[in-house]
Amino acid sequence: MLAALEPAAHRYRFQQGARRRSSVTYLDTVDRRLRKKGLSLRYESDSDSEVLVASAPDGIDTTELGEAPVWPALAEQLPAGSVADRVGPAMWVRAVAPVVETEVVSREITARNEDDKIVARLHWQEATANGSPTLARVSLDPLRGYAADAERIARLLADSGEFVVPERSLAEVWLRHAADDEVERRPTITAGMRADVAVATALLGFLDAIERNVAGTIDDVDTEFLHDLRVAVRRSRSVLKLTGDALPERLVARGARELKWLGDATTPTRDLDVYLLELDELATRLTVGTRADLDDFATHLHWERTVARRSLVRALQSKRFERWCESWRQSLTEIVSSGGSEQSGSVEELARDRVRVAYKRVLKRANAITPDCPGERVHSLRKRAKELRYLLEMFAPVCDRKPHRAVVKNLKRVQDILGAVQDGEVQSASLRVFAERMLDRRSASAATLLAMGELSAGFAGEQRQARDELTDALPGFLGSSVHKRVTAMLP
Amino acid sequence: MKIVASYNVKGGVGKTSTAVNLAYLSAADGRRTLLWDLDPQGAATFLFRIKPRVKGGSAKLVSGTRPIEAGLKGTDYPRLDLLPADFTYRNMDIDLAHSKKLTLGTLLDGLADEYDVVFLDTPPSLSLVSENVLRAADVVLVPIIPTVLAVRTYDQLTDFVASFNGHHPTLHAFFSMTDRRKSLHRSVLTDLPQQRTGISPTAIPAASLIEQMTVRREPVPVYAPHSTATKAYRSLWTELSDLLG
Numbered sequence: 155m156l157a158a159l160e161p162a163a164h165r166y167r168f169q170q171g172a173r174r175r176s177s178v179t180y181l182d183t184v185d186r187r188l189r190k191k192g193l194s195l196r197y198e199s200d201s202d203s204e205v206l207v208a209s210a211p212d213g214i215d216t217t218e219l220g221e222a223p224v225w226p227a228l229a230e231q232l233p234a235g236s237v238a239d240r241v242g243p244a245m246w247v248r249a250v251a252p253v254v255e256t257e258v259v260s261r262e263i264t265a266r267n268e269d270d271k272i273v274a275r276l277h278w279q280e281a282t283a284n285g286s287p288t289l290a291r292v293s294l295d296p297l298r299g300y301a302a303d304a305e306r307i308a309r310l311l312a313d314s315g316e317f318v319v320p321e322r323s324l325a326e327v328w329l330r331h332a333a334d335d336e337v338e339r340r341p342t343i344t345a346g347m348r349a350d351v352a353v354a355t356a357l358l359g360f361l362d363a364i365e366r367n368v369a370g371t372i373d374d375v376d377t378e379f380l381h382d383l384r385v386a387v388r389r390s391r392s393v394l395k396l397t398g399d400a401l402p403e404r405l406v407a408r409g410a411r412e413l414k415w416l417g418d419a420t421t422p423t424r425d426l427d428v429y430l431l432e433l434d435e436l437a438t439r440l441t442v443g444t445r446a447d448l449d450d451f452a453t454h455l456h457w458e459r460t461v462a463r464r465s466l467v468r469a470l471q472s473k474r475f476e477r478w479c480e481s482w483r484q485s486l487t488e489i490v491s492s493g494g495s496e497q498s499g500s501v502e503e504l505a506r507d508r509v510r511v512a513y514k515r516v517l518k519r520a521n522a523i524t525p526d527c528p529g530e531r532v533h534s535l536r537k538r539a540k541e542l543r544y545l546l547e548m549f550a551p552v553c554d555r556k557p558h559r560a561v562v563k564n565l566k567r568v569q570d571i572l573g574a575v576q577d578g579e580v581q582s583a584s585l586r587v588f589a590e591r592m593l594d595r596r597s598a599s600a601a602t603l604l605a606m607g608e609l610s611a612g613f614a615g616e617q618r619q620a621r622d623e624l625t626d627a628l629p630g631f632l633g634s635s636v637h638k639r640v641t642a643m644l645p
Numbered sequence: 646m647k648i649v650a651s652y653n654v655k656g657g658v659g660k661t662s663t664a665v666n667l668a669y670l671s672a673a674d675g676r677r678t679l680l681w682d683l684d685p686q687g688a689a690t691f692l693f694r695i696k697p698r699v700k701g702g703s704a705k706l707v708s709g710t711r712p713i714e715a716g717l718k719g720t721d722y723p724r725l726d727l728l729p730a731d732f733t734y735r736n737m738d739i740d741l742a743h744s745k746k747l748t749l750g751t752l753l754d755g756l757a758d759e760y761d762v763v764f765l766d767t768p769p770s771l772s773l774v775s776e777n778v779l780r781a782a783d784v785v786l787v788p789i790i791p792t793v794l795a796v797r798t799y800d801q802l803t804d805f806v807a808s809f810n811g812h813h814p815t816l817h818a819f820f821s822m823t824d825r826r827k828s829l830h831r832s833v834l835t836d837l838p839q840q841r842t843g844i845s846p847t848a849i850p851a852a853s854l855i856e857q858m859t860v861r862r863e864p865v866p867v868y869a870p871h872s873t874a875t876k877a878y879r880s881l882w883t884e885l886s887d888l889l890g
Contacts, residue, residue: 299716300718
């Protein structure tokens with residue numbers, strides 16, 4: 155090790171410290187939120203200490219741990235300190251869990267000047283993960299007031315040709331490896347595919363997403379596992395409904411039935427999750443009541459969630475679900491492996507045809523919306539808009555990218571307003587149901603019921619406002635420019 | 646941020662040894678610590694193997710034209726930095742007199758977020774610099790050699806600090822360079838704590854091990870962690886730590 159530092163040895167005396175072994179576990183949320191925001195989180199442990207380290211482009215935070223942490227962990231479960239403050243907002247409601255576990259052998263080497271004063275510390279690290287090749291890194295920490303010496307040492311080492319400045323930190327290297335593995339596994343539609351193969355490929359991707367989120371949902375790691383599972387179920391159902399005729403009829407019939415069963419099994423828990431996630435924010439809207447007034451409501455929601463989750467977990471652990479996943483995957487894989495039926499058209503033909511139909515349906519329902527029309531019409535438009543969105547996203551690989559992106563962006567905006575209209579209506583109605591159940595169980599105080607009433611009134615007001623916004627936004631979506639973009643993006 | 650001065654109007658009583666060893670123990674105890682070597686002779690700076698030079702010298706530092714942060718140097722020990730001595734500090738009295746607004750205390754205010762404790766190693770004199778130090782300090786450590794004249798000097802210091810308006814630093818005197826073979830030392834060590842308040846029960850011995858600091862250029866606890874001298878400094882640090890809170 156010291157021999158490698160020979161190029162700088164005529165100016166500095168290097169002295170190496172003891173060898174240190176440590177374990178370094180890199181953590182992230184399952185959707186890699188920290189990495190996407192330029193953050194990395196690691197848990198380092200050796201015989202002396204355990205620390206949590208958050209790295210960001212503008213600095214590093216460290217929190218020493220009194221005891222071994224438990225993973226996965228939500229932001230509020232991280233030990234209080236600067237690390238939690240740094241990564242908490244980026245984690246949102248998602249839990250962090252180990253992504254890569256590495257073993258590190260390190261040494262500190264001090265560089266001393268002619269007065270035998272330490273001017274810089276070099277950290278020599280050799281890291282491995284799951285039998286991968288060893289990665290060696292030397293980092294240089296100047297002591298305060300000795301930046302010039304550190305720069306000189308860095309220059310001498312770089313000039314020797316034995317050292318190169320790495321493009322990425324160790325954290326980035328390991329996390330990139332993990333990300334590459336994930337991308338490789340994802341099935342995607344490609345141009346020229348037969349329609350049945352394209353539909354089966356999309357459904358396989360959604361099945362992957364369903365299965366990827368089952369364990370996290372059963373273990374209740376965070377609420378978004380269930381959310382993502384439900385999205386994959388909804389996407390699958392939409393694809394079956396709008397393009398299922400490209401697949402064998404019996405397969406589609408069984409798939410539709412089982413996916414509906416799965417969707418229904420997940421709804422109660424998700425509805426309660428939404429309430430619990432929003433409770434603190436809802437409390438800020440109270441003008442007469444206080445957050446404490448909602449405590450009984452929160453307790454009731456937790457109780458209902460516990461009951462709902464029991465059914466959900468039973469469904470996800472059932473033989474029915476297991477068998478369907480197996481046979482669904484097998485059937486879809488067979489279609490993909492066969493290269494598709496000769497009678498089947500191309501994915502491009504399918505995309506052209508189905509997107510146009512779905513778009514027309516949305517337009518028809520959107521045209522029927524007025525500020526005072528029944529809520530069912532808005533609900534129906536929301537469902538059709540959602541179907542169109544899923545279809546657009548499924549066919550994205552064969553569409554022209556730029557107009558496709560613009561159409562999706564436009565649709566997203568309309569969906570957000572539709573969501574606000576309907577959520578306000580649903581939440582207002584379900585507050586009444588919750589209040590009745592709480593009264594039945596004698597678990598509601600007068601203050602809680604009053605606060606819930608205040609929330610209900612608030613939802614009704616927001617819904618009215620969202621209806622006005624919807625009426626204003628729809629002409630933009632129905633306009634000729636959007637129609638042109640839809641035409642332009644299709645293959 | 647707390648400011649601790651190691652001060653005595655007399656020279657050669659162990660001010661620098663005290664400042665260096667206690668600053669080291671403070672940092673080892675987990676406090677972010679700075680030692681400012683205000684003595685132009687630069688003994689503390691020498692002990693940490695740092696060159697006695699501050700760019701711009703006393704004039705720019707005291708006038709605030711060069712930020713104090715620019716002169717800081719990391720020592721070989723975690724959490725312990727040093728603001729080195731500079732030969733121009735011999736003119737610091739004049740520089741302070743010219744600087745109508747800035748005092749040593751206000752200069753240090755800018756470091757409040759960076760350090761928990763700042764030690765000031767002062768030159769042996771009663772000057773504008775030492776008055777600034779005494780006014781800025783929360784605690785003044787006063788090493789006393791157990792002799793009658795040294796005690797008299799301590800009394801003069803007590804009276805001087807008592808004459809301050811507003812903030813009064815806590816004076817914490819302790820016996821330094823004690824030699825129990827000398828009857829005068831033994832008698833002062835016994836009698837003075839009964840006659841005066843603010844006298845520490847800790848006595849730093851006159852030990853060749855402490856003198857070796859200048860040869861080894863390290864704090865005593867680094868090269869003699871189990872020695873009597875280190876135990877005495879640790880005991881003094883515990884007292885000081887309690888005073889700092």
